[in-house]
Amino acid sequence: MPDQLTAWQRVREQVPWRDVVPHLQTPVLAVRDGFTAHAAIGEDQRRQSLLVAAHDDVRRAAATGAGLTADLTARSNAMLRGIPAAAFRRGPAFAKNGRDRYGLQATTPRRYESCLSGASDLTIPVVARAARAYLDVAFFHPYDDGNARLGGLVLQFVLLCADVELDEVRPILTTVRRADDPDGAADFARLVHGIATATHRRWLRSVELRLHCGG
Numbered sequence: 001m002p003d004q005l006t007a008w009q010r011v012r013e014q015v016p017w018r019d020v021v022p023h024l025q026t027p028v029l030a031v032r033d034g035f036t037a038h039a040a041i042g043e044d045q046r047r048q049s050l051l052v053a054a055h056d057d058v059r060r061a062a063a064t065g066a067g068l069t070a071d072l073t074a075r076s077n078a079m080l081r082g083i084p085a086a087a088f089r090r091g092p093a094f095a096k097n098g099r100d101r102y103g104l105q106a107t108t109p110r111r112y113e114s115c116l117s118g119a120s121d122l123t124i125p126v127v128a129r130a131a132r133a134y135l136d137v138a139f140f141h142p143y144d145d146g147n148a149r150l151g152g153l154v155l156q157f158v159l160l161c162a163d164v165e166l167d168e169v170r171p172i173l174t175t176v177r178r179a180d181d182p183d184g185a186a187d188f189a190r191l192v193h194g195i196a197t198a199t200h201r202r203w204l205r206s207v208e209l210r211l212h213c214g215g
Contacts, residue, residue: 003103004179008139012115014182017128021193024126027163028196029203034169035156046082051149054079058153062160068119068133070112070142076153077143086143088112093141100179102141112140119158127196130158131189134172139179148173155192166192167199 039051054076061072070088077086088109093102115136119129137151152173159166166172172192178184 001101002180004100005102005108005139005141008135008179009111011180011182011185012132012135015132015185015189017124017132017189020186020189021125021128024162024164024193024196026126028165028200030165030167030199031203031206032167034166034199035152038152038169038173050080050082054149054153055156058157059160062157065161068116068154068157068161070109070116072157073116073137073142073150073154077146077150080149080153081146086146088142089144093144095141095147096176102139108140109142112136112142115140116154119161125189125193126159126162126164127192128189130155130164131185131192133158135177135185135188138177159196164196165199166195167202168195171195 033055035055036052039055040048042048057079058076066072074086074088078084089104092104094100095102116133118124119133121129124132134151134155137147137154141147143150152169155172156166172188172195175188175191177188
């Protein structure tokens, strides 16, 4: 079975992250928190409350200026799963009903942390860094469970560190991604960028409407 992590590490180097989208004019403000709104969808109230709490923790961490580290993702993963601590997986991981395999080598945890550190590279537009970090979590598949939810937390964290909010995240969090698709990875960054710019436009319209009504 092909190793999707190996495929992703190859693809990751092929995507022109610095050029795939332009830099945003920040801050980007939102009329609502799209991540919290998405977390509230569903009937599993415990899962929802854990995810909302994890998003709140990510927001607080971003406000402190903390960097994206494996320790931070482990804390977030533990919070959203409701367990005391989360450790890096100890064997190959599988997803999509066993169709995708993510290998494990002695160097995998170290490479994972190295990839996360790239989220602080300010020469790369923030939405590209956030999209890449999301895909890093998806394809390193670092923990035994909760990696999809963790990807959303990591994406939010990278954006919030640059004062970027999103009012809609469903298209980002619900589309299945492929590890071996460089064009798809670039399009994912473009999707995040498009939602960020639309978020800002909607916020500006809300401000104009409030000013008009107040006048």
